[in-house]
Amino acid sequence: xxxxxxxxxxxxxxxxxxxxxxxxxxxxxxxxxxxxxxxxxxxxxxxxxxxxxxxxxxxxxxxxxxxxxxxxxxxxxxxxxxxxxxxxxxxxxxxxxxxxxxxxxxxxxxxxx
Amino acid sequence: xxxxxxxxxxxxxxxxxxxxxxxxxxxxxxxxxxxxxxxxxxxxxxxxxxxxxxxxxxxxxxxxxxxxxxxxxxxxxxxxxxxxxxxxxxxxxxxxxxxxxxxxxxxxxxxxxxxxxx
Numbered sequence: 724x725x726x727x728x729x730x731x732x733x734x735x736x737x738x739x740x741x742x743x744x745x746x747x748x749x750x751x752x753x754x755x756x757x758x759x760x761x762x763x764x765x766x767x768x769x770x771x772x773x774x775x776x777x778x779x780x781x782x783x784x785x786x787x788x789x790x791x792x793x794x795x796x797x798x799x800x801x802x803x804x805x806x807x808x809x810x811x812x813x814x815x816x817x818x819x820x821x822x823x824x825x826x827x828x829x830x831x832x833x834x835x836x
Numbered sequence: 837x838x839x840x841x842x843x844x845x846x847x848x849x850x851x852x853x854x855x856x857x858x859x860x861x862x863x864x865x866x867x868x869x870x871x872x873x874x875x876x877x878x879x880x881x882x883x884x885x886x887x888x889x890x891x892x893x894x895x896x897x898x899x900x901x902x903x904x905x906x907x908x909x910x911x912x913x914x915x916x917x918x919x920x921x922x923x924x925x926x927x928x929x930x931x932x933x934x935x936x937x938x939x940x941x942x943x944x945x946x947x948x949x950x951x952x953x954x
Contacts, residue, residue, distance in 0.1 A: 731876065755940050766840070766926055766945030767879075774940065811878065818940050823894065828878040 726750050729812055729827030737835050742799040746812035746827045749793065753814040753825075756788050758797045761809045761829065770810075771797070802834045839863070840946035842927055848952045855914040857949050859927030866932040868910035869943065870894075870902065873924040885910055886932075917953045925949045 729746045736742055744758075755774055759767035771786045773779045773795075779786045785798040795814075799806055812827040843858035861868065869884040871894075881894030883902040891902050899921060903911045910929075914921055928943040 727878075729878075757940070764947070766928075766947050768945065769942045772940045772942075813879075823881055823884070824879075824943060826879040828876055 724749060726825050727812065727814060727827045730830055731828050733831040733833060735833045735835055736802060738802060738804060740802050740834075742797075742802050742806070742832060742834075744797040744799075744810050744812075744830050744832070746795050747793055748795070748814060748825075750814075750816075750825075751790075751793065752816045755815045755818060755822075756786070756795050757813040757815075757824070758784075758786055759811040759813060759826075761811060763808075767811055804834045804836050807833045840927055840929055840944050842925075842946040842949050844949050845947065846950050846952075848954065849914075849917050850954055851918060853914075853917050853953075855917050855951065855953075857912040857914075857925055857927075857951070859910045859912070859929075859946055860908055861910075861927075861929040861944070862908065863929070863931075863944075864907065865929035865944075866907075867930045867943075868904065869928040869930075870900075870910065870912045871926045871928065872896070873926055873948070879926065882912065917951075919953050921951065922953045923951060925951055 727748045757772040758770045760770045761767040773786045776790045783800045787796040809829040809831045811829045813824045815822040840861045870882040871879040885891045885904045901913045927946040930943045931941045
């Protein structure tokens with residue numbers, strides 16, 4: 724069993740819809756949870772991170788962590804065609820800087836105009 | 837803006853060749869990483885370095901080596917390329933220890949090198 728599981732999709736939704744992306748994990752030591760966005764032919768870029776449990780909101784994006792269920796989510800409100808990308812969840816144990824990130828496989832999202 | 841650059845976007849090599857992938861970052865970051873990205877497997881860590889001349893194995897170091905002679909440059913070496921090393925290779929860098937427990941030092945990624953080994 725992989726440490727981090729993520730539905731690879733692909734996921735297609737109409738413009739303006741609410742998108743929900745999810746990951747589950749098995750290692751209870753994870754404390755930092757990230758969502759990276761990767762456009763085609765580009766490297767991943769950090770979208771949001773959350774420390775420990777709870778919600779974090781940034782504009783149209785909300786990251787949610789439920790450590791008791793070992794489940795994290797990213798919600799995108801009022802989705803736009805520019806949100807079309809692959810979304811990768813990632814997590815790590817510490818913030819020492821040289822920490823190893825464990826990634827999900829990524830979910831490919833397409834927003835249909 | 838942090839910039840991580842990789843020497844090639846696309847590379848085609850033959851089995852058995854020695855391959856060098858170069859990565860340069862311009863923000864004086866202590867840490868540098870090499871990942872490979874494959875469909876269905878996500879990003880997997882090959883090697884990382886937390887200081888000049890220091891290196892640590894990641895999850896899949898077999899068949900690879902690295903070199904970090906200068907702080908800004910981290911090289912990935914395929915000693916004898918094989919077809920199963922055909923992949924997208926991503927370099928990343930980050931600062932050292934975050935200032936408070938709740939903060940996180942982002943890993944900044946380069947654009948990737950798509951390597952094909954024939």
